[in-house]
Amino acid sequence: MRQSEPAILSRRTLLLGTAAVAGMAAAAPALAKPAPATPGTDAIWLDGTAPELFEGATFGVPWPRGAVSAKTGFAIGDLPTQSWPLAYWPDGSLKWSAHAVGAAPATAKSFALTSGKDNPGVATLKVDQSGADIVVTNGAVVWTIPKSGKALISQATNGGKPVMGAVTLGALAQDAATLEESATVTQTAYDGVVATATVEQSGPVRAVIKLDGQHAGQGRQWLPFSVRLYVYAGAPSVRIVHTFIFDGDEHKDFIRGLSVNAAVPMHDELYNRHIRFSGQDDGVWGEAVRTLTGLRRDPGKPAKDAQIAGKAVDPASLKGPFASEIQWIPAWSDFTLSQPNPDGYSITKRTLPGQGWIQSVTEHRASGLVYAGGASGGVALGMKDFWQRSPSRLDVRGAASDQAKVTAWLWSPDAPAMDMRSYRPDWGMDTYEKQNQGLDITYEDFEPGWNTPYGIARTTELTLWALDATPERARFAAMARNVAKPPLLTVSPERLHLAGVFGDWSLPDTSTPTRALIENRISYQLDYYLKQIETHRWYGFWTYGNVMHTYDADRHVWRYDVGGFAWDNSELQSDMMFWYGYLRSGRADVFRMAEAMTRQTGEVEVYHLGKFKGFGTRHGVQPWLDSSKQPRVSNAAFRRFYYYLTADERTGDLMRDLNRSDETLTSVFIERKVSSEGGSGIGIRAKIPGTVDCSFGTSWGSFLAAWLTEWERTGNTYWRDRILNGMNSIATLKYGWFCGGAPYDLKTGKFVGAGDKIDVSHLNGVFGVMEVHQELLTLVDVPAYKKVWLDYCKYYGAPAAEITAFLGVAPKDRSLRDAHSRYTAYAARELKDPKLADRAWSEFLQGEGRFPPALSTQTKRVDGPAVLHVTDEDPQISTNGAAQWGLAAIENLQLIGDTVETYGAKYVKA
DSSP: OOTTOOOOOOHHHHHHTHHHHHHHHTSOGGGOOOOOOOOOEEEEETTSSOOSSOOOEEEEEEOOTTSSOTTOEEEETTBOEEEEEEEEOTTSOEEEEEEEEOSOOOOSSEEEEEEESOOOTTOOEEEEOSSSEEEEEETTEEEEEESSBSEEEOEEEETTEEEEOOEEEEEEEESSSOTTTOSOOOEEEEEEEEEEEEEEEEOSSEEEEEEEEEEEETTEEEEEEEEEEEEETTOSEEEEEEEEEOOSOTTTOEEEEEEEEEEEEOOSOGGGEEEEEEOSTTOEEEEESSOOSSOSSOOOHHHHHHHHHTOOOOGGGOOTTHHHHGGGSOOOOEEEEEEEETTEEEEEEESSTTSOOEEEEEESOOOOEEEEEETTEEEEEEETTTTTTOSEEEEEEOTTSSEEEEEEEEEOTTSOOOOOSOSSOOTTOOSHHHHHHHHHHHOOOOOTTSSOOTTOEEEEEEEEEEESSOOOHHHHHHHHHHHHSOOOEEOOHHHHHHTTOSSSOOOOOOSSHHHHHHHHHHHHHHHHHHHHHHHTTOOSTTTBTBOBSOEETTTTEEOTTSGGGSBOTTGGGHHHHHHHHHHHHOOHHHHHHHHHHHHHHHHTSBOSSSTTTTOEEOSBSSTTTOSOEEHHHHOGGGTHHHHHHHOOHHHHHHHHTTTTGGGGGGTOOTTTTTSGGGTSSOOOOOOOTTEEEEEIIIIIHHHHHHHHHHHHHHOOHHHHHHHHHHHHHHHHSTTGGGGOEEEEETTTTEEOSOOOSOOOOGGGGSSSHHHHHHHHTTTOOOHHHHHHHHHHHHHTTSOHHHHHHHHSSOOSOOOOTTTTHHHHHHHHHHHTOHHHHHHHHHHHHHTTSOSOTTOOOOOEEEOGGGSSSOEEEOTTOOHHHHHHHHHHHHHHHHHSGGGIIIIIGGGOOO
């Protein structure tokens, strides 16, 4: 810890809200406004209708500045509720609140969220951590969680009955990819071993326990993991958020399987033991270990009906030959549902290990839930995004024995081993000159040793039930729906907008002709990408949640195999395109895509260990391949939406881990290939001892998001002051933001030097820096900095004569005209300048020829032998352009929307 940096406030302190409020209140109240009235707030379902089964959820709600005290409690209708602060305004008032709602028959379409006092209802959730184990008692269900060792959960009882044994993690790895590449392949099994357990919340409605450890076996410890267990009052389930980090050698460590396992005591007669798999839609596959149907002898309708329904068959009803011959009915012990790809799964079963497997059925996409147990109880285990993350698998083993095991394979051992090696060799690219030549033709920045997956991560969500009986088929189907699409409460777009969070974004408005054209295009882009994900199957363990960068109209596919044109990796704010698309529309499908993108780009494209820690990887054929490692990809600005809307602790960890990512600039020289050291002769800004080179937009602008979030989450003014140090120092530079960057003092967070060289890049403003500034500049009052920021906004897109009069020269590289129109629009609003508003609409609607003049929303269908399958394409769409255009549209309509018909209409061509 640095001497001047206060300790991070404890979670208990944050929940109480006292020290954090004091810290925020001391934080520059110059911009404070009169406190507004507390807005009326309704919690509504993300999907529009109440779920059939609700077992608890957590969501966030924003509040206008000064409207609600940080110590305020809340009630949500008559639902059991637990609330706590997520973020504070500078005056100490509540900015974001989090609300956990317990299991309840939540059948209403909406619930009034009122301030006053938390309403836990009749919650009986209790956490006891006084002994060797953490014991969570939740009504009839008791979970025992060891503080260390191989078990995440050692046992669970329901109504006093032991229905679940140990829950463990497993990994299977091999030392070669395939037998084709090596004469022998040695496999090694590893067990997850918990080192530390932390109770983060202890009720009364929600308990959260965080378990950290590594996988161990054969004297080796690797694959660090972090698992959070969430228990909601009244629910017989635990939500599991599982994260692991790859810290192996991709040339030697080939993961063959990653698993979450649960032991199931089996007490019932074999004909009263049941297996369930969820299929597609509401389909349920259900069979008994020893079936009573289809036999030569009929046990009678009551027995058959009971078994099919998962209820206990009365043994007294099994007369005649069943008394002496039932032993000859096969007992099926092992069951597997395997989803090797997003388009097909199969269910197979066998009687015993060493015997042949029998195929039961094949189908399309399984929703990812399995149950094993009997009429007296059992275990269900489900995996979110099951088919989207394929290869995946669900197993039941030993169902005919005294103890079965249920397994969710996050990476299925049916699939080839996970091969994380680069798709390409060095091909002689041993100098920066050659690598730059390769970059010139394939857009791929390649450098040996920089194309490593070491330090990337993946998070998977699962749900585990400890049940007192086999669930009825309708209930099992409802459980499966909740696994695939967890029910979530939220608030309306209008209510989100009212709070004034996430900068300047507009609500949809088609009341005028030009507005209608723009809104139509915004919706078209969102719909187009959702369809492209399905058309081109952008699924997979490491890639679901990502989108492609650029289209290849000649092949009618996205450029999945061409250098930097393949996976987008958050380039030019594609994450934000989806998040703002959700904020303003409330669309559940857009939310879930943005959620998947946050999970993917925040984990896979970012390094969590090693020399690149805190930086992310530029777009490429593999998510971690490109040798350009930058903070613009790991940017916390892309994660804040999901964190505040869901209070997701893992996302909170990811953002907090970025607080010191500026220090990675000491080991990763971003401009090494274009500096004089790299041989291109472009040169680098003058070095000053104790500093690193730092761009304002792509680097410092990304750090800002992490620091702003940490300040508003904790009230720790260290992070506010670090932001202010940067702002004040930029304000002293001769050319301000037009310097592009300057030597940066890691100790103080200040930029140093004269700032007397102009360096303009179109990339400096397209990685979330505008959106962060829109919010930041309402929180701190630094007039000198705001002036240089407004100068940049005003003159970046100015005509050559205008910017020459201001700077003495007209800089090159002022492209992305439509993207930067929101900078002009911001200046127009702040300076109340109608000429700038006119220019902003011109920049936005005329752009650089990226879209048809009339804002077309037409796709072209390609079919027959020209393509593998029918494809609806729009070759003019690229992800960079779509994201930046969409953001500019959404922000311009908020900033200067009242002038869209006055000035904008003339730039829309018929």
